[in-house]
Amino acid sequence: MTIPVSTETLDLAAKFPGIVTPDEREGYSGWIVKADELAAFAASLRDDLGYDFLSSVTGVDYLPEKKLEVVYHVYKTTGGPGLVFKVQLPRKKPEVPSLTPVYPGADFQEREAWDLLGIKFTGHPDLRRILMWEGFEGHPLRKDWKEPFYEEDIKPYSSRWPEGKHSYAEDRNPFNDNVQFPKQFDPEKWVPEGDAALYGALAEYRTTDEDGLDTDHIVVNMGPQHPSTHGVFRAVITLDGEDIVSMKPVMGYLHRNHEKIGERNTYLHNMPYTDRLDYFCSMTNNHGYALAVEKLTGIEVPERTEYIRVIMDELTRIQNHFILIGMLLNDLGAYFTPALYAFEERELILDIFEAVAGSRMMCNYFRFGGVARDVTPEILEKVSALAFDRLPRKADEFDRLLTENEILVSRCKGVGRLSSEDAIKYSMSGPSLRASGVPYDIRKADPYSIYDRFDFDVAVRYNGDTYDRYLIRLDEIRQSLRILQQAIRQIPEGPIQTGKSTYLTKTPAGESYGRIEAPKGELGYYLVSNGTGNPWRYHVRAPSFINITALESMVVGGKIADFVIVFGGIDVVLGEMDR
Amino acid sequence: MIDLALVLEWVIKSLVVIFMLLGGFAYLTWFERRILARMQTRVGPNRAGWQGLLQPVADAVKLVFKEELIPARADKVIFVLAPILTVVPATVLAVVIPFGTQVILFGRQVNLAVADINVGILFLMAVASVAVYGIVLAGWSSNNKFALMGGMRSTAQMISYELALGLSFVLVALMADSLQLSEIVEAQRTMWFVVLQPVGAIVFLIVTLAEVNRAPFDMPEAEQELAAGFHSEYSGMKFALFFMAEYQKMIVISIIAVTLFFGGYLGPFIGRFPWLGPVYVLGKVVALLFGMVWIRATLPRIRYDRLMDLGWKVLLPLVLGLVLITATGILLADEFGNSLVWSIPVVSILAGFLTVGLVDRSLRRKFNALR
Numbered sequence: 001m002t003i004p005v006s007t008e009t010l011d012l013a014a015k016f017p018g019i020v021t022p023d024e025r026e027g028y029s030g031w032i033v034k035a036d037e038l039a040a041f042a043a044s045l046r047d048d049l050g051y052d053f054l055s056s057v058t059g060v061d062y063l064p065e066k067k068l069e070v071v072y073h074v075y076k077t078t079g080g081p082g083l084v085f086k087v088q089l090p091r092k093k094p095e096v097p098s099l100t101p102v103y104p105g106a107d108f109q110e111r112e113a114w115d116l117l118g119i120k121f122t123g124h125p126d127l128r129r130i131l132m133w134e135g136f137e138g139h140p141l142r143k144d145w146k147e148p149f150y151e152e153d154i155k156p157y158s159s160r161w162p163e164g165k166h167s168y169a170e171d172r173n174p175f176n177d178n179v180q181f182p183k184q185f186d187p188e189k190w191v192p193e194g195d196a197a198l199y200g201a202l203a204e205y206r207t208t209d210e211d212g213l214d215t216d217h218i219v220v221n222m223g224p225q226h227p228s229t230h231g232v233f234r235a236v237i238t239l240d241g242e243d244i245v246s247m248k249p250v251m252g253y254l255h256r257n258h259e260k261i262g263e264r265n266t267y268l269h270n271m272p273y274t275d276r277l278d279y280f281c282s283m284t285n286n287h288g289y290a291l292a293v294e295k296l297t298g299i300e301v302p303e304r305t306e307y308i309r310v311i312m313d314e315l316t317r318i319q320n321h322f323i324l325i326g327m328l329l330n331d332l333g334a335y336f337t338p339a340l341y342a343f344e345e346r347e348l349i350l351d352i353f354e355a356v357a358g359s360r361m362m363c364n365y366f367r368f369g370g371v372a373r374d375v376t377p378e379i380l381e382k383v384s385a386l387a388f389d390r391l392p393r394k395a396d397e398f399d400r401l402l403t404e405n406e407i408l409v410s411r412c413k414g415v416g417r418l419s420s421e422d423a424i425k426y427s428m429s430g431p432s433l434r435a436s437g438v439p440y441d442i443r444k445a446d447p448y449s450i451y452d453r454f455d456f457d458v459a460v461r462y463n464g465d466t467y468d469r470y471l472i473r474l475d476e477i478r479q480s481l482r483i484l485q486q487a488i489r490q491i492p493e494g495p496i497q498t499g500k501s502t503y504l505t506k507t508p509a510g511e512s513y514g515r516i517e518a519p520k521g522e523l524g525y526y527l528v529s530n531g532t533g534n535p536w537r538y539h540v541r542a543p544s545f546i547n548i549t550a551l552e553s554m555v556v557g558g559k560i561a562d563f564v565i566v567f568g569g570i571d572v573v574l575g576e577m578d579r
Numbered sequence: 580m581i582d583l584a585l586v587l588e589w590v591i592k593s594l595v596v597i598f599m600l601l602g603g604f605a606y607l608t609w610f611e612r613r614i615l616a617r618m619q620t621r622v623g624p625n626r627a628g629w630q631g632l633l634q635p636v637a638d639a640v641k642l643v644f645k646e647e648l649i650p651a652r653a654d655k656v657i658f659v660l661a662p663i664l665t666v667v668p669a670t671v672l673a674v675v676i677p678f679g680t681q682v683i684l685f686g687r688q689v690n691l692a693v694a695d696i697n698v699g700i701l702f703l704m705a706v707a708s709v710a711v712y713g714i715v716l717a718g719w720s721s722n723n724k725f726a727l728m729g730g731m732r733s734t735a736q737m738i739s740y741e742l743a744l745g746l747s748f749v750l751v752a753l754m755a756d757s758l759q760l761s762e763i764v765e766a767q768r769t770m771w772f773v774v775l776q777p778v779g780a781i782v783f784l785i786v787t788l789a790e791v792n793r794a795p796f797d798m799p800e801a802e803q804e805l806a807a808g809f810h811s812e813y814s815g816m817k818f819a820l821f822f823m824a825e826y827q828k829m830i831v832i833s834i835i836a837v838t839l840f841f842g843g844y845l846g847p848f849i850g851r852f853p854w855l856g857p858v859y860v861l862g863k864v865v866a867l868l869f870g871m872v873w874i875r876a877t878l879p880r881i882r883y884d885r886l887m888d889l890g891w892k893v894l895l896p897l898v899l900g901l902v903l904i905t906a907t908g909i910l911l912a913d914e915f916g917n918s919l920v921w922s923i924p925v926v927s928i929l930a931g932f933l934t935v936g937l938v939d940r941s942l943r944r945k946f947n948a949l950r
Contacts, residue, residue, distance in 0.1 A: 220724050242728070242883060333880025335794060340619040406942070407795060407879045413946050560728075561882050 010049075010083070016041060023086060027510020027529070030084030035096050038087055042102045045074060045083070053077045053440070054103035054427050055515065056541040057110055059117040060528050061091070063143040068094040068119055071526065073513055073541075074103075077424055077438055079445035084513070089119065098124035105427025108549050116141040116259070131252040131578060135190055137182040140260050147260070154534040155264050217245055220560070224253045228331050228564045231574030235551075235563065242559050247552050251545075254578035262538035267293055267368065267505040270538065275362040277540060278576040280320050283312040283353065284518040286366035291448055292514030292525035296507045299369035304494040306450045308375050310487045311383060312356070312365065313449075313516075314480040318391060319346040320519035321431075321473040321480075324571050325398060328470060331568035332411055338402065345394050348386060355379045368505055370497030380488065387484040395477045403471070412467035416554040416566030419464055426550035429543050430521025432570050435472040436464035442517040449516075453490075454483045466562075469569040504533045520571050521547055540579060544572035584687065592693045596673050604826040605635035610865075611872045618876040645815035650722050653812065657720035662813065662820035665713025668706045669827040675699040676834050677761040679844045679856020691844070691856055692761060699760035700748045703835060707744075707790065710828065711737040714792075717821070718809040729808025732883055733792065739890035740789040746898040747783040750776055751839045753905050764843035771842040775923055778931040779901050780840040782894055784870075787836060789890070791828040794875040796886060833867040834860060841867075897934045901927055 012020045012031050019037040023030045033041050045051045051074040060069045068089045075082040087096050098121035099106040110121040111130040118139035121127055129136065138145050143153075151157045159165065223234035232253035238245040258277065262270050274289045275282035287309055294301060301309075326342030350360040356375055357365035365372050375383075402408055418428065423436035433440055441458040443451040459475030461468035509531040515524035521543025528537035547570050554570075555563045609624065609631060616623025624631035649658055679691035696702060711733060718730020752758055754775055755766040766772075773780040789796040805811070810821045837843055841863050844856030881889065908923035 218724055329879055333795065333797070334878060335615070335875050337615075337619045337876045340621060344620055405879070407881055409946070410885060410942060411879065411882050559882060559884065561880075 012085075016044075020085075023084075027508055029511075030086060033085050033087055035087050035089060039097045039099065039102060041085070042072075042074075042099050045085075046102055049083075050076045050078065051083055052424050054099070054105050055082065055429075055522060056513070056524050056526060056539070057099070057106050057113060058526055058537075058539040058541075059113045059119050059141075060537045061117060061141060061143045063091075066091045068117065070096055070113065070119060071511075072099070073524070073526070075446070077440045077445075079440070081446055082513075094118065095120045095122055097122055098127075100124055103427065104425050105546060105549050108545060112545075115139070116257075118142060129252075131255040131257075133252070135182065135185065140257055141263075153264070154532070155266055155269060222563070223250075229567065230327070230572060231577075233567075233572070233574055233577065235567070237560065237563065239560060242561070244555050244558055244560060244563060247555050247563070249548055249551060251548075251574075252578050254574045256579070258540060258579040259538050263535055265535075266503075266533045267507065267535060268503055270535070271366065272362065272364040274540075275364055276575055277542065277579065278518065278520060278523075278544065278573045279361055280323060280573055281316045281519050282361060282363040283316040283365060284516060284523065286363065287313055287449070288514055288516045288518065288523045289525050290366040290368055290514075291516060292512050292527045293368045293505065293507070295512040295514050296510060296527055296529055297368065297505065298508075300498050301369055301449075302495050302498055303492050304374075305370050305496045307487050307491040308356075308371050308496065309366065309449055310451065310454075311375075311484060311491070312353070312363075312371075314484045314487070315349050315352060315383070315386075317480045317519040318477050318484075319349040320571075321477050322346055322394075322398075324568075325402070325470060325473055328466075328565060328568045329402065329408070331564045332408060338398075341394075341398070345391065348390070352379060352383055352386070355382070367497065367501050369499060370495075370501060374496045380491070383484070384488045387481055387488060391477070392481055395474060395481070399474055403474070408470075409467060411561075412470060412565065412569075413465055414463075415466045415558060415562045416469075416569065417463070417465045418550055418554050422550065422553060423464065426553070427546050428521070428550050429547065430518070430571075431459075431472045431476060432469055432521070432547055434459060435461045435468040437462040442515060442522060446515075448514075451483075454486050456482045466565050466569040506533050507531065515541070518543060520544055520573065520576070540576075542576040542579060544574070544577040545579070548572060548577065588687070588689065589693065592689075593674070596693055597670060600670055600673060600827050600830060601823075603830045604823050605639065607826045607830060607868065608638065608822075609634050610868065611875075614869065614872045615876050618873070639819070642819040643816055647815040647817060648812070650812050652722045654720035654722070657716050658812075659817070661713045661717035661720060662817045662824070663713070664716065665710055665824040666820045666827070668710040668713075669824045669831060672703060672706050672828075672831045673834065675702050675760055676831075676838055677764055677843060677856075678860050680849070680853045682853045691853070695759065695761045697757075697759045699763075700752060700758045704741075704745055704748060708737070708741060710824065713821075713824070714809050717813070721809070721812040723812050725805045725807070726809050726811045729805050729811070732805075733809060736789060736792075736796065736886065736890075739887055740786050740894075743782060743890060743894040743898050744786045744790060746895070746902055747779055747786060748839070749902055750779040750898070750905050753902070753909060760838055760843075764838055764845060767842045767845060771840065771845075773840040775920070776840075776901065776905060776927060777924055778927040779898070779905070780836075781931070782898050782901070783836060783840060784867075786894065787832045788871065788874070789886070791825065791832050793825075793829065793871055795878040795880050797880060829868065829871060830864065833864045833871070836867055837863040893934060893938055897930065900930050904930060 013022055016037075019034050019041060020031045023032050053075045055073040055075050056071070058071050060071060062069060068091050070087045070089065072085050073082055074085070089096060096119060098110055100110065100121075101123070107124075107126075108130060110124055111127060113119045114121060114124075114127050115129040115131050116139055128134075132140065140147070151159060159167075218239045220237045220239055221234060222237055223229040224232040229235065234250040234253065236248045236250060238247075258273065261273060265273065270289060271286060274285040277285050293299075322342040322345050323339075326339035329338035330336060353363050353365075354360045356373060356379055357363040358373075418432070418436050420437040423433050423438055428436070429440075437460060439458045439460040442448065443456075444458050456479045459472050459479055461472045461475070507529040509529055511526070511528045513524055513526045515522055517523075522541065523543055524541030526537070526539040526541065527535050530536040551567065551570065554566050558566070612634070613623040613631070624634040627633040627637045649655055674693040675696055677690075677692040677695055681688050681690055683689070714733045715730045718726045718728070718733070721727070751763060751772060754772055755763040757763060757766070788794075810818055813821060837860060844860050846855060846859035849855055849859070904926045905923055908920060908926070911922060912918075912920040
């Protein structure tokens with residue numbers, strides 16, 4: 001039951017009479033805004049009240065009430081708790097004004113809500129499907145949408161539990177009933193309607209020079225198969241020679257509808273699925289999700305567990321940033337040497353994950369109100385050897401070898417600049433936001449877990465270019481080491497789990513938004529419970545996905561070689577972007 | 580007088596050079612992969628044969644049996660021609676290089692060079708430039724935008740760096756007073772040219788890196804930007820030919836660098852044992868190749884437009900200045916005594932430092948303007 005503190009003191013209903021009413025449902029918080037007045041309300045929130053950072057936009061399908069709800073989470077970049085406001089729409093014709101004029105960072109998230117829930121955002125500049133393919137029929141997160149191998153709404157399915165007699169979906173004829181097409185769909189004649197819109201969105205340009213020669217731009221598809229898009233990301237780029245004239249991102253090639261799966265699952269079922277979001281940082285993914293469920297159920301977390309969680313989070317951050325630096329150098333063309341140096345450190349950290357969780361990458365380590373296994377003194381010894389000796393040394397080594405390198409400096413400095421205003425505007429979060437001069441770190445701004453007990457600084461850099469995005473990773477590694485060292489010194493003995501760990505967590509009806517400072521940015525989980533053992537709505541605010549909103553403004557005007565490093569410097573993982 | 584034995588000698592020498600390059604190419608890949616691995620805290624190929632020595636054979640077998648694809652709308656003739664056009668000049672280059680003086684073999688005086696022609700340097704320049712056609716045509720005929728951009732980059736790069744390369748050849752020709760490679764080597768009996776013209780040697784090494792498209796100047800294939808650049812669409816043996824050309828060029832260009840600046844086949848006891856010549860060449864070439872691999876393992880890629888800047892605005896003026904310095908130094912030495920020849924390295928090094936300082940200053944200014 002998350003109740004942002006600010007709503008206690010802030011009476012928006014009095015400030016906006018007739019437009020805003022408090023959300024008085026059991027377990028809910030925030031404000032309900034009239035759809036017509038939304039844009040004016042949001043502008044006033046941003047300009048008068050200082051809620052300048054739009055964290056999340058998503059929708060919920062309340063099928064029994066025949067309503068669709070759009071949920072907005074906004075925060076102040078100066079810190080403090082956030083504000084939730086909602087717009088309720090009829091399920092028949094859900095239309096809501098787009099917030100992109102007020103918060104440009106809503107762009108992709110509104111497209112996602114349109115794609116998955118069919119909520120129409122009027123005034124959105126480019127409302128196309130974003131995760132599903134263009135010819136897809138229906139909106140999969142609607143509660144009355146059924147997938148091809150649909151059995152039941154929620155797990156455990158009665159065919160499998162408790163008797164355990166089940167048939168595998170793969171055993172059925174896969175060519176008849178596992179694909180849904182619109183009626184009269186003919187794959188031979190189908191032209192993806194999105195392509196015309198996509199290429200149309202790129203700037204049209206054709207000139208004739210004095211000799212009568214036509215000059216045209218080249219449209220290049222970087223991806224979905226390309227060595228430097230870090231996965232199946234696709235960027236459609238228009239080039240004038242080697243200069244980028246315009247860029248449009250296309251994603252969804254790795255989409256598996258994580259959220260629909262999550263709504264079928266029980267709460268605990270979802271934990272291993274979160275590992276697969278940002279597969280470099282499964283520990284932090286676990287943490288965000290555990291936090292959201294704990295907020296919903298009100299489970300307290302034991303002292304020792306909080307320390308273990310912080311240790312794991314910071315180790316995750318360190319290895320993620322090492323890899324980022326290594327891969328950024330790889331994008332610059334350094335033939336794998338920095339990357340492999342980084343991987344060497346990462347392997348040592350993964351050894352620790354393996355020791356505590358049993359798995360190196362897909363840790364599945366956190367539980368609601370605890371963690372899966374205790375950390376033995378031997379493991380702690382290993383962690384402290386890393387935290388006090390090896391990792392600080394290696395961070396310095398990276399610094400010494402790379403920071404002053406002429407080629408690195410000349411290729412990164414001034415490339416892909418993002419001003420602090422733009423960074424906030426585009427809902428950029430994490431290290432990329434801080435590299436643009438906004439000292440916003442959820443660990444300090446809105447502390448969760450026990451981060452308020454540690455003495456550390458928020459790393460911040462002011463130029464907002466790729467070089468600063470490189471430097472800030474080194475700074476953050478050093479700050480993480482400080483936290484790690486304090487946590488190792490202070491970790492108390494005690495239980496690691498509140499109560500008995502159960503397979504079936506029941507939650508009271510309500511909503512919760514758990515957000516943490518993941519290595520890549522703000523990772524948020526929005527949960528709506530209807531009082532059963534399965535989430536009614538499960539939404540992931542993925543930093544990789546939302547940070548890409550600003551990419552276009554960062555690369556246009558640069559060279560094609562710059563696109564690669566700007567993209568690498570933002571730090572994205574496709575598992576999380578496409579979900 | 581051309582008799583049968585002479586023809587036979589030529590044929591045998593040509594075959595030796597060709598097989599040396601082929602074998603050298605194969606084992607250069609192994610050498611590079613092992614060195615890279617050591618530098619990257621890995622092991623490298625060590626499964627096929629002792630220490631992975633059969634790895635090149637395994638690679639060759641794999642590449643030969645791979646399916647060869649020709650893109651549907653590619654220009655087929657040029658597409659097939661391009662790899663051949665790239666690999667032939669890389670091989671032909673090696674014919675003018677002297678690997679030693681003369682040895683007695685089966686009662687014959689045998690020159691350890693296939694064709695020691697008197698315009699050796701010109702021949703090198705001419706043939707080396709032909710190789711770029713293969714790359715451009717490959718990029719053009721592939722019907723692929725990335726390949727086209729790779730081809731374009733390589734043309735621009737070649738044009739920019741050919742000038743500096745030609746001028747550093749001029750440096751050597753000035754110092755040796757000859758265009759014939761064997762005479763250039765003989766002129767280094769007293770002193771290697773790298774001592775006399777150290778800055779020139781450094782410029783030459785930088786330019787050759789660009790000439791053979793090695794890191795940090797591997798623009799045409801720039802994996803992270805252009806997928807694989809000009810050879811994106813090539814597979815199987817055609818790809819192997821490009822690969823072969825690149826590595827053969829590396830070897831040949833190292834031999835040329837050794838010949839021009841590092842005393843070629845010269846070394847201790849060469850007068851008494853002429854057979855040591857090829858051994859010395861090999862040793863020096865391996866050292867240079869190691870340097871190339873080391874650079875590849877260390878440095879990120881320079882951006883394309885900065886590469887052009889470096890070629891036109893830094894290296895070309897520098898090497899022009901070096902030509903002036905060298906010519907003046909030689910003239911002074913001729914007029915006023917031999918010891919004045921030392922003015923060449925001293926002034927050259929000063930010019931080198933001046934250039935580095937100016938580049939550093941302009942970069943600093945640029946970055947300060949960004950703040």
